[in-house]
Structure formats: C-alpha cells, structure tokens
Amino acid sequence: MKISKFTTSVLALAITAAFSAQAADDRFIIKVDNSKKGVVKALAKQMGGELKLDGNGFVAATFTGKDLSQVKGLLNNPHIELIEEDARRMPLSLYSDDMGNAMTQQLTPYAVYQSQANQVAFNSNAGMKVCVIDSGLDRSNQDFVWGNITGSNDSGTGNWDENGGPHGTHVAGTIGAADNNVGVVGMAPGVDMHIVKVFNAEGWGYSSDLAHAADQCSSAGANIISMSLGGGGANSTEENAFEAFTNAGGLVVAAAGNDGNSVRSYPAGYPSVMMIGANDADNNIADFSQFPSCDVTTGKGKRATTTSDETICVEVTAGGVDTLSTYPAGMATSASLSIDGSAMATSSMENSGSIYGNTYYMGTAEATDSGANGNVCVIDRGNISFHDKVLNCENSGGVGAIIINNEAGMLYATLGDTNATSIPAVGAAFEDRAAIVGSTNADITIGTSDYGFMSGTSMATPAVSGMAALLWSNHTECTGTEIRDALKATAQDSGASGKDVYFGYGIVKIASADAYLTANGCGGDVTPPTGGDITASATTSRSKGKNNVNLTWTGASTSSVDIYRNDALRTSTSNDGSFTDAFRTSGSFTYKVCDQGSDNCSAEVTVNF
Numbered sequence: 044m045k046i047s048k049f050t051t052s053v054l055a056l057a058i059t060a061a062f063s064a065q066a067a068d069d070r071f072i073i074k075v076d077n078s079k080k081g082v083v084k085a086l087a088k089q090m091g092g093e094l095k096l097d098g099n100g101f102v103a104a105t106f107t108g109k110d111l112s113q114v115k116g117l118l119n120n121p122h123i124e125l126i127e128e129d130a131r132r133m134p135l136s137l138y139s140d141d142m143g144n145a146m147t148q149q150l151t152p153y154a155v156y157q158s159q160a161n162q163v164a165f166n167s168n169a170g171m172k173v174c175v176i177d178s179g180l181d182r183s184n185q186d187f188v189w190g191n192i193t194g195s196n197d198s199g200t201g202n203w204d205e206n207g208g209p210h211g212t213h214v215a216g217t218i219g220a221a222d223n224n225v226g227v228v229g230m231a232p233g234v235d236m237h238i239v240k241v242f243n244a245e246g247w248g249y250s251s252d253l254a255h256a257a258d259q260c261s262s263a264g265a266n267i268i269s270m271s272l273g274g275g276g277a278n279s280t281e282e283n284a285f286e287a288f289t290n291a292g293g294l295v296v297a298a299a300g301n302d303g304n305s306v307r308s309y310p311a312g313y314p315s316v317m318m319i320g321a322n323d324a325d326n327n328i329a330d331f332s333q334f335p336s337c338d339v340t341t342g343k344g345k346r347a348t349t350t351s352d353e354t355i356c357v358e359v360t361a362g363g364v365d366t367l368s369t370y371p372a373g374m375a376t377s378a379s380l381s382i383d384g385s386a387m388a389t390s391s392m393e394n395s396g397s398i399y400g401n402t403y404y405m406g407t408a409e410a411t412d413s414g415a416n417g418n419v420c421v422i423d424r425g426n427i428s429f430h431d432k433v434l435n436c437e438n439s440g441g442v443g444a445i446i447i448n449n450e451a452g453m454l455y456a457t458l459g460d461t462n463a464t465s466i467p468a469v470g471a472a473f474e475d476r477a478a479i480v481g482s483t484n485a486d487i488t489i490g491t492s493d494y495g496f497m498s499g500t501s502m503a504t505p506a507v508s509g510m511a512a513l514l515w516s517n518h519t520e521c522t523g524t525e526i527r528d529a530l531k532a533t534a535q536d537s538g539a540s541g542k543d544v545y546f547g548y549g550i551v552k553i554a555s556a557d558a559y560l561t562a563n564g565c566g567g568d569v570t571p572p573t574g575g576d577i578t579a580s581a582t583t584s585r586s587k588g589k590n591n592v593n594l595t596w597t598g599a600s601t602s603s604v605d606i607y608r609n610d611a612l613r614t615s616t617s618n619d620g621s622f623t624d625a626f627r628t629s630g631s632f633t634y635k636v637c638d639q640g641s642d643n644c645s646a647e648v649t650v651n652f
C-alpha cells in the first residue's frame with residue numbers, strides 16, 4: 044500500500060479563483076421612483092431580465108451573462124436613477140488569524156483561538172514528545188526550539204532536517220512552533236518532537252515504512268504519533284504497530300483524507316488510531332474532509348447485524364482550511380499591509396516588492412489619474428478587471444495598489460495570466476474600506492516568506508496532536524486513550540445535531556477538555572468513592588449578595604485536600620480544616636473533602652439555598 048500526504052493546496056491563493064468585474068450571480072439593483080417602477084420592470088423583462096425583488100425605490104433583477112455596462116446599455120431609460128451590482132452578503136469568519144507579517148512579528152493562527160489552545164498553558168516540564176511522521180522538518184526555519192527536536196531518516200528519503208517539500212515543516216509548526224516574537228505559535232509551543240522522514244522525493248511511502256516509523260517513535264520515547272498522511276487498504280503489520288503503541292499508553296492521530304467522500308483511509312481507519320477531519324474558521328466542515336461511515340455489518344442476509352464503531356470514522360475536527368504555519372525558509376509568498384501604521388488584513392494579488400507612500404483614492408480606477416503619481420492607489424473593486432485597475436494606477440505613476448472588496452470579506456484574487464504590471468498589488472476587506480479610503484499613508488510588502496498557508500486534513504491533524512500534547516502536559520497521570528476520550532467528550536457539536544460522520548463529536552475545545560479532566564480525573568465522569576476517616580460539616584451564610592458555604596473538616600492526611608462540589612472537583616486547597624465557597628446561584632449542593640489525588644473522602648454534606 045502506498046501512502047501520501049493529505050494537503051489540498053499549497054497556498055490560499057491557489058484555491059480562490061480570480062474574480063471578474065461581473066456582479067455576483069449576474070444580479071443588479073435598479074434604482075427607480077416607485078411611480079415609474081412598472082415601466083422599468085416591463086423594460087427589464089423585455090431585455091431578458093428576471094425580476095428577483097420589488098423594493099421601495101428599487102428593484103433587483105438578474106441578467107444572465109451580462110456585466111454592469113451591458114445592463115446599463117440594455118436599460119437605457121430616463122426613469123432609472125442608478126444601476127449597480129447586487130453584491131452577496133455573508134457572515135464574517137468567526138475566527139481569524141492575527142494580522143501582520145509573520146517575518147517580523149508573531150501571529151496566532153485562527154485554529155488556536157477556535158480550539159481554545161491560547162487558554163491553556165503548555166507545561167514544558169512534563170516531558171511530552173510528539174513524533175511527526177512526514178516529509179522532514181527544514182532546519183532553515185527559525186521558529187522552532189531546535190534543542191528539543193530529534194529525528195530519524197528512512198533509507199532513500201534524505202536527512203530528516205532537510206525538507207522533502209514544505210509539508211512536514213508546515214505540519215510541525217502547527218504542533219510546536221515556538222512562542223517567541225516571530226512567526227506563528229504552535230498548539231504546544233516548543234514541545235519536544237521527533238521527526239521521522241518517510242516521504243521520498245516523489246512524495247509517497249509505503250505502509251511498511253509507517254510500521255517501522257512507529258517503532259522509531261516508540262524508541263524515541265514519544266507519547267503521541269502524528270500522521271498527516273494515508274492511503275487505501277488496511278494491513279496487519281501497520282495496524283499491529285499502532286495498536287502496540289496505543290496499548291503501551293500512547294496516542295496515535297491521523298488524517299481522514301481530502302477527497303471529500305466516504306472512503307476510509309488508513310492508518311486513520313484503524314481502531315487504535317484517532318481519525319481527524321478538518322473544519323474552517325466559520326465552524327463549517329471543509330468540503331474536502333472525508334467522512335467514512337462508523338457502521339460495521341457482520342453476517343449476511345437475514346443474519347446481518349449492523350453496529351456502530353466510533354473508532355473507524357472521524358472522531359473530532361480542528362481548523363484545517365487556510366492554515367498559517369511554518370515553511371522552509373523563503374518557500375512561501377506572503378503579503379502585509381499597514382494603514383497609517385496599523386496592520387490590516389490583506390491578501391497578496393501580484394508583484395513582489397516593498398513600498399511605502401501616501402495613499403490616493405482612485406475610485407474604481409477606470410482611467411489614469413495624475414493625482415496617483417508617486418502614491419499608493421486605493422481602488423474600489425468593480426466595473427473593470429483588477430489588472431486594468433492596477434495598470435491605470437501604474438501608468439499614472441502610482442507605486443503600489445490596494446484593491447478593496449465591494450462585498451463582505453477579504454478580496455482574494457490575482458491579476459490574471461497576462462500581467463503587464465510591476466507594482467505590488469494587494470487585496471483588502473470591504474469592512475476596512477472607510478479606514479483605507481480615509482488614510483494618509485500605506486505600507487505594502489509582498490515577498491517570499493518562511494510562513495504561509497496550506498489546507499487539508501493534514502493541517503487539522505497536527506492541530507489535534509499538538510493540543511493533545513498541551514492537554515496531556517497538564518494531566519500526565521492519564522493514558523493516551525484517556526486523553527483521546529477527553530477530547531471527544533468536550534468537543535463542540537457542529538454541523539448536524541449530535542455526533543455525525545463529518546465532525547465526529549465536533550470541534551476540539553481544549554480548555555473544556557482541561558477543565559473536564561481536572562473535574563473528573565483521567566477516567567472521565569467517575570465519582571470518587573466515599574469513606575475513610577475524614578469527617579466534614581458545613582454551615583451556610585449570605586454576604587454581599589452571595590451564598591456562602593463554610594466547610595470544615597478533620598482527619599485528612601495530605602498537605603492539601605481536594606474539595607468536590609456535586610461530584611466535580613471544586614478546588615485543591617491547603618489542609619487547614621476550612622474552606623469557604625461563594626456563589627450567586629441557588630439550589631442544592633453536595634460537598635465532600637478528599638485526601639489529595641486519592642479516593643479517601645469524607646461522607647457527602649448537602650447544603651441548600
């Protein structure tokens with residue numbers, strides 16, 4: 044069986060087609076006095092238009108295959124006050140990357156916020172190690188704690204610390220890029236990693252390589268194996284290797300695959316391996332994320348029975364669309380934009396370079412304009428091609444161009460195949476239009492970068508591997524399977540209500556998982572047994588609008604005690620015989636006091652408010 048990397052696109056730009064000046068869905072708004080609307084509606088219909096909306100002082104209609112100037116030509120009528128493109132409106136992303144240039148400042152990728160990894164501190168003293176089986180980690184990238192990273196090579200793949208393409212470097216950055224002042228920040232910043240390079244120059248390897256790699260991960264003392272790869276067909280050698288790693292207390296994480304179908308990929312399809320799907324910044328499933336069934340049918344005909352096995356399908360998802368991470372030095376392209384000194388969201392359109400200048404608003408830049416000479420052109424999207432706008436700017440003496448979207452969101456586009464321009468041109472979001480149009484100066488940089496975007500379940504997988512290391516570093520007493528169960532128990536249900544084949548349990552929420560393990564222990568929501576020699580009692584009072592529980596105890600033997608409220612760990616506190624809990628909610632609350640980290644607890648004490 045051959046295995047290959049699960050990445051759909053190397054650059055965000057590669058998956059966004061160039062936009063034309065044509066209105067979205069060929070839909071236009073026609074402004075007309077209500078008393079003349081009937082005439083205009085009849086004319087629009089006569090000219091091939093299809094009425095979509097009859098508004099107060101306007102109508103909206105589609106003209107299939109027509110652009111704005113053509114529609115203006117068709118509807119040449121004195122009653123029409125204005126015709127403009129009817130733009131699509133859609134919600135902004137729920138989560139987004141930090142803005143700025145990763146070459147000069149540290150940016151946090153959106154998936155870190157989405158999955159709450161910024162809310163939990165990584166414990167670097169816990170000794171967690173993630174083994175990354177991929178195309179190598181290029182030593183040219185400075186955003187790693189290299190002293191914490193080891194590696195091994197398979198024969199024929201070259202050195203583990205030289206890249207076999209950017210894939211392995213991107214994946215490793217999502218797991219463990221350093222928390223410093225540059226680049227990106229990983230899910231478990233600076234975590235120990237062992238890199239196993241299995242991909243040859245052609246970009247694929249064999250399942251026997253993976254079985255061997257699992258042993259190398261084990262020998263290196265790894266807790267977690269992360270595999271952003273896979274292929275069709277199960278085999279027992281490979282399956283046994285990952286099962287042994289899991290049975291020894293480890294956690295194995297692998298990608299679901301990027302074909303957007305229900306095919307089950309391996310190694311993710313093995314029960315011992317946790318399968319990861321990809322979601323986007325809006326909590327939607329990525330259209331490429333594979334969704335194999337969880338059903339297992341045994342027997343035939345009337346004796347056939349179908350059962351569900353959640354270990355053979357997607358278990359959880361994390362961000363994997365347009366993921367920002369590390370590249371081998373200089374292998375990515377990036378753009379940055381500052382307006383009056385403030386970083387602003389942007390996208391690279393065309394032409395590398397770094398320019399600073401005064402801004403000049405050029406409208407839709409449908410002709411040259413001497414006012415642009417020596418300045419950065421600020422241009423609205425619409426009416427003519429992006430290329431011709433930038434060319435008009437350049438022919439006016441403009442030194443750079445910012446094209447602002449005319450509908451919600453960032454403008455992702457290129458200048459097309461026959462580019463006659465040479466000044467750097469970037470896209471900007473419609474939401475920033477007022478700030479950009481009203482600005483006095485702009486700083487644009489488009490150039491090679493050590494940081495860039497990729498999309499795939501390959502990107503979601505290291506996000507989960509890194510977060511598992513983050514969680515585990517705070518709960519080292521747990522096994523890998525208990526970490527896996529906690530990730531599932533606390534994931535945010537997304538897509539169809541309840542567990543589904545696309546999201547599994549949902550989007551990983553690591554602060555929730557951390558609280559869950561703190562409250563319930565490694566085994567999940569198991570109630571600690573009562574008994575022992577500890578006696579506890581409680582009185583109640585009210586002050587400053589709060590209910591107070593004054594808990595006292597004797598007989599505990601550890602220096603600190605664990606206090607449980609309604610069977611969840613409330614706190615660990617000094618064994619000084621008293622603790623006061625305060626809250627504003629009413630109801631019945633049950634407390635018990637336990638020797639720290641043990642099952643030796645007092646009997647339950649119940650208070651009511």
Ligand SMILES: [Ca+2]
Pocket residue numbers: 149186220221222223224225226227228
């Ligand atoms: Ca960093």
Ligand SMILES: [Ca+2]
Pocket residue numbers: 310311312313314315316317318354355356
């Ligand atoms: Ca599995």
Ligand SMILES: [Ca+2]
Pocket residue numbers: 536537538539540541542543546547548549
């Ligand atoms: Ca769901």
